[in-house]
Amino acid sequence: MQTSYSSAFFTILKRDLTIALRHRDDIINPLLFFIIVVSLFPLGIGPVSNTLMKIAPGVIWVAALLATLLSLERLFKNDHADGSLEQLLLSPCPTFILVLAKILAHWLITGLPLIIIAPLLGVLLNLHQDSYTALMLTLLLGTPVLSLLGAIGVALTVGLKKGGMLLSLLVLPLYIPVLIFATSAIDAASMNLPYNGQLAIIAAIFFGSLTLAPFAVGSALKVSTN
Amino acid sequence: MWKWLHPYANPEVSYHFTGKLIPWFTAISVILLVLGLGLALAFSPADYQQGESVRIFYLHVPAAMLSMGIYLGMAIAALTALVWQLKLAEASIAALAPIGATFTAIALLTGAAWGKPMWGTWWIWDARLTSELILLFLYLGVIALQNAFEDKSLAGKAASVLAIVGVVNLPIIHYSVEWWNTLHQGSTVSKLERPSMSADMFIPFVVCLFGFAFLVARIFGERFRAEIIARNSMRPWVKALVLAQEKN
Amino acid sequence: MAFDSLSDFFNMGGYAFYVWLSYGFSALVLIILAINSHRMEKQVFTQIKQRLKREEKLKQAALRRKEGK
Numbered sequence: 139m140q141t142s143y144s145s146a147f148f149t150i151l152k153r154d155l156t157i158a159l160r161h162r163d164d165i166i167n168p169l170l171f172f173i174i175v176v177s178l179f180p181l182g183i184g185p186v187s188n189t190l191m192k193i194a195p196g197v198i199w200v201a202a203l204l205a206t207l208l209s210l211e212r213l214f215k216n217d218h219a220d221g222s223l224e225q226l227l228l229s230p231c232p233t234f235i236l237v238l239a240k241i242l243a244h245w246l247i248t249g250l251p252l253i254i255i256a257p258l259l260g261v262l263l264n265l266h267q268d269s270y271t272a273l274m275l276t277l278l279l280g281t282p283v284l285s286l287l288g289a290i291g292v293a294l295t296v297g298l299k300k301g302g303m304l305l306s307l308l309v310l311p312l313y314i315p316v317l318i319f320a321t322s323a324i325d326a327a328s329m330n331l332p333y334n335g336q337l338a339i340i341a342a343i344f345f346g347s348l349t350l351a352p353f354a355v356g357s358a359l360k361v362s363t364n
Numbered sequence: 365m366w367k368w369l370h371p372y373a374n375p376e377v378s379y380h381f382t383g384k385l386i387p388w389f390t391a392i393s394v395i396l397l398v399l400g401l402g403l404a405l406a407f408s409p410a411d412y413q414q415g416e417s418v419r420i421f422y423l424h425v426p427a428a429m430l431s432m433g434i435y436l437g438m439a440i441a442a443l444t445a446l447v448w449q450l451k452l453a454e455a456s457i458a459a460l461a462p463i464g465a466t467f468t469a470i471a472l473l474t475g476a477a478w479g480k481p482m483w484g485t486w487w488i489w490d491a492r493l494t495s496e497l498i499l500l501f502l503y504l505g506v507i508a509l510q511n512a513f514e515d516k517s518l519a520g521k522a523a524s525v526l527a528i529v530g531v532v533n534l535p536i537i538h539y540s541v542e543w544w545n546t547l548h549q550g551s552t553v554s555k556l557e558r559p560s561m562s563a564d565m566f567i568p569f570v571v572c573l574f575g576f577a578f579l580v581a582r583i584f585g586e587r588f589r590a591e592i593i594a595r596n597s598m599r600p601w602v603k604a605l606v607l608a609q610e611k612n
Numbered sequence: 613m614a615f616d617s618l619s620d621f622f623n624m625g626g627y628a629f630y631v632w633l634s635y636g637f638s639a640l641v642l643i644i645l646a647i648n649s650h651r652m653e654k655q656v657f658t659q660i661k662q663r664l665k666r667e668e669k670l671k672q673a674a675l676r677r678k679e680g681k
Contacts, residue, residue, distance in 0.1 A: 424634070
């Protein structure tokens with residue numbers, strides 16, 4: 139009796155989303171963290187609007203990285219604790235599909251709300267008028283990369299007791315290219331320059347990690363569940 | 365064709381083989397380093413632009429090259445460990461990561477000490493510097509992950525996955541940083557203008573490079589042996605070895 | 613020889629601090645690494661030795677218990 143791949147994918151997606159919707163804190167807390175971190179910067183640097191305009195893309199993106207990092211642990215932790223992760227890995231369905239479903243669920247729960255709320259923070263930081271489209275597009279392409287690459291880190295540390303700090307050490311260096319290209323796209327947009335190049339590269343990173351990261355997550359999960 | 369390689373997959377054979385090589389590596393590296401650094405410090409000419417500060421070059425460039433080479437070697441070992449499940453490859457990852465991190469740190473600090481008199485600043489967010497810094501983070505990540513696991517074999521596998529992910533990311537990081545830098549600052553960062561190297565600078569450099577490479581080989585040999593022993597501590601041959609050492 | 617005198621050599625054309633900082637730091641770090649690596653094998657050996665001794669003790673204790681009964 140073999141279930142089809144798509145039904146397995148959607149079953150897991152639905153399961154993860156249902157669980158997340160029952161624990162709304164898990165969705166709201168990273169979002170609140172995102173907002174608070176962003177609003178700390180004007181307080182720390184001073185409310186001069188020109189400075190804020192200059193640092194806005196970087197601040198929003200760094201805050202998005204950190205918020206994603208906070209929410210990452212949930213990706214596999216509970217499943218690992220109650221043993222359902224091992225059951226998933228034992229199922230006849232390829233790990234690739236299961237992992238991809240879980241990552242998509244994670245992105246829908248954390249990445250998407252970030253994207254929705256980002257323009258609001260752009261207003262707070264006095265982001266340049268022409269940059270909003272670029273901000274949204276980079277977040278749309280970039281946050282899935284954060285979830286995909288982050289999943290590798292979580293999969294490696296899920297079996298450890300003190301994985302939290304380690305996770306950030308492993309994952310943050312991998313996030314650097316996305317950060318660089320995203321902020322440079324937003325900067326270019328504020329200067330009315332074309333930013334297709336940066337977007338294309340973020341898209342390339344996205345598709346690259348979409349195809350490769352689930353394999354790495356799969357083998358990492360096999361190590362962690364032993 | 366590869367049959368001659370097979371016996372070395374046996375930890376015991378590899379352990380003794382590495383032990384035989386270590387004195388040779390030590391001797392070669394000491395000779396080359398004394399010769400190379402002597403030439404570099406006292407006999408190579410001063411640069412017409414940079415003066416005597418160019419002597420840092422003989423440390424900085426070999427260290428930077430080795431820091432990247434070691435990471436590549438570690439990633440190849442990681443691939444071997446994951447694909448062929450070779451335990452020795454896991455041991456060599458554990459042995460290589462601290463060495464690579466050390467050389468990355470040397471490359472960074474000597475770079476800073478060279479940059480201060482030349483560029484007027486200890487640190488620039490230049491493409492090469494930034495990617496080297498990130499390389500250090502990747503090394504530290506591998507070491508930290510390695511230490512986080514109680515079980516040595518699990519640690520090896522986890523570190524392998526991370527090393528491979530890192531090596532895929534490394535060129536991306538390098539080009540992203542390069543592009544990011546040029547986009548913001550144009551060519552204000554003056555890359556070191558290296559005069560086409562003359563022989564009396566090139567020879568000390570090559571000697572130093574090989575000297576450091578053999579030093580890496582020597583330190584690697586020792587760490588590799590220790591890792592093999594730690595991973596095979598339940599084996600009879602290790603017990604025999606320990607008991608034999610106790611008698612001495 | 614690129615230098616006329618020993619003090620010239622140590623002065624490094626005014627770049628003494630930077631040059632000797634680089635060489636000093638590199639030497640220090642490499643020596644620490646080398647010593648650390650050298651000690652590693654010995655540490656592993658002593659650990660295994662201790663474990664073997666402990667196992668031996670447990671074995672003896674088990675034998676004695678058996679004989680006692």
